[in-house]
Amino acid sequence: MCGLFPPEFECDAVLKDGRCVHIRPLNFDEYDRLGDLYQRSSEESLRKRFGWTEAREWLRSIKGCSEDSQICLIAEHPENGEEREVVGDCWYFVEVGTGSAEVSILVRDDFQNRGLGTQMMEQLLKVAKAEGIYRLFVLVNITNHPMMAIVKRLKFSFIHSADASHLYRLDL
């Protein structure tokens, strides 16, 4: 179910365990597919991603937002024959009038630590650049070692810390 975005916004990714996933933008009539991803993610992963907000509540709120203000990439994996399951999402949310955006990502627990988060973020950077975003921000709890590893690998710069979180920035 593709087509609203240019083909270069899509890519295939091979994970460290040999599994292949397809990364592509989520179309706006497909948001309900994320419910299954959130349902199959651990409480710990959801807490890191959404804080104290309930994931389905967040999904309901985001559906009403302007299509220009956000992009979501999903990773799909064919688990049951032809059916493709969403195993990760990676967003940027544009800060209106600034040309900058905030990044958020979730990889399903059974796909973590296999290079998927890195590859989704790399694809998100390409999409953001093509869409004219010139600066990305991400707020990471300092105990979130996998996310810390990704922001360092992708050469985000440390901006400041607040409580137990660090704010990072990447100029595209």
Ligand SMILES: CC(C)(COP(=O)(O)OP(=O)(O)OC[C@H]1O[C@@H](n2cnc3c(N)ncnc32)[C@H](O)[C@@H]1OP(=O)(O)O)[C@@H](O)C(=O)NCCC(=O)NCCS
């Ligand atoms: C953060 C997240 C998206 C990373 O996705 P991922 O697919 O696991 O990431 P990758 O496999 O590409 O990279 C993770 C890196 O962290 C490393 N890592 C994992 N645990 C680590 C630890 N305890 N200490 C140090 N490094 C660690 C991995 O080894 C890997 O590095 P490598 O490729 O050099 O081996 C995923 O863990 C997730 O969804 N977490 C819950 C939600 C979340 O935290 N979102 C981000 C909020 S800011």
